[in-house]
Amino acid sequence: MNLHVKELLDAGVHFGHQTNRWNPKMKKFIYGERNGVYIIDLQQTMVRLRNAYNFIRDLVAIRESVLFVGTKRQAVPLIEEEATRCQMFYVNQRWLGGMLTNLKTIRQSIDKMKKMDIAHGDGTYEQLPKKEVLRLEKERGKLSRNLSGVRNMDVLPGCLVVADTRVEQIAIKEANRLEIPLVAILDTNSDPDGVSYPIPGNDDAAKGIRLILSTLADAVIEGQQINATRREDLQTEAAASMPEEIPSSPSPIGLEPGETIIAPPG
Template sequence: MSVISMKQLLEAGVHFGHQTRRWNPKMKKYIFVERNGIYIIDLQKTVKKLEEAYDFMRQVGEDGGKVLFVGTKKQAQEAIKEEAERSGNYYINQRWLGGTLTNFGTIQKRVARLKEIERMEEDGTFEVLPKKEVVQLKKQHERLVKFLGGIRDMHALPDVMFVVDPRKERIAVAEARKLNIPLVAMVDTNCDPDEIDYVIPSNDDAIRAVKLITSKMADALIESKQGEEEAVPAEEVAAE
């Protein structure tokens, strides 16, 4: 059965690319037609590429791999957080802090600080500190949660990174490439597909389009885990 239908893609507006003057010629093979100054993405190719990405993500899940979902533009923030959490993975949906991957040790120290402040609040330390200092600590905690909350439990580099709009997330993409972390991405007509291992040609500006594609990546990861759950009763039955 197909992972996604043309109807679903059309209804979510996945086919709407950017204005023709804002295009990357490398995306030509994924463009169906130009209409009213806008490139229309070939959805047959989107279906095919999405299925390839889905199979890859499912395999990653089956192998016990972890995925970092990245999308900091307004249209992506909610979907990135929801789908990463739904599939038990990590996310960055605010600002990408330079060195998140390439300077992982430093980022881990910031996460440790986040958890330290939480412990201070829980163990009563806040009650004995000056009020002014507590206010500062709470502000610091708020900021750390905002930027690092989605990776607070990511104790090692991710096995794969899923990106909405690699053009906007170019620093994140560069870091992943430097570390040979495979990239799956929603790639619009103004992006460079050569930087991405699994290109999903799609509108990366519409909330519904972003939600649809991101949810399919989460579905693949969830599906990979369902296989494990089903395998246990089967073994128990065999044992009987």
């Protein structure tokens, strides 16, 4: 992980909430107070971020997926950008109940969206009344906004990366119920319970959110590279262990393959 405390400082990751808006469970991550605002201990942020980085890297190295989640205004473009960069899934609009706990039903909605996408491009709409086309396009747009980031997520992810635990409580409850590990940014008013890899930091400043998300996306990319190298090594080993083909002896002249010469008696 190529990150320094100064970068966290410059991004404002150390700024917590006002002292009258805090969760006592976050006390261990707080360095102090300044002008009525809690200051987050960036040394702990670095340690926790490194732990999360290593976890995600190793998880992706064994071909597990990561789901990035962030529906608050500051996080919306960053979640899509970083998840897309590392070719992982994301939810940055509305979290649909059952996204994890009822994935089968969600997959049905995704299949419906894909069929509507095909109908939109193959001329099917031209055969329908204008009013019906408008209705279908409205529905397609709604499905696309909510599900485009998970359209290829056929199985449950290996972990969730959450930008704000207070906003994404439904997602966190579903992940906890299914025992899916959580990596999350935790501000001084957040609840760390149920978060496997807490990263104490400002969850409101876009610059700070971007820095943390991009670091975690880098962990995904490194894990993908490790997995690709392992597969190449296995293929090389498999090729090297293949026995050399022994050429078959040619049949004697005048004989068909498989025929043998029988010596005369005596």
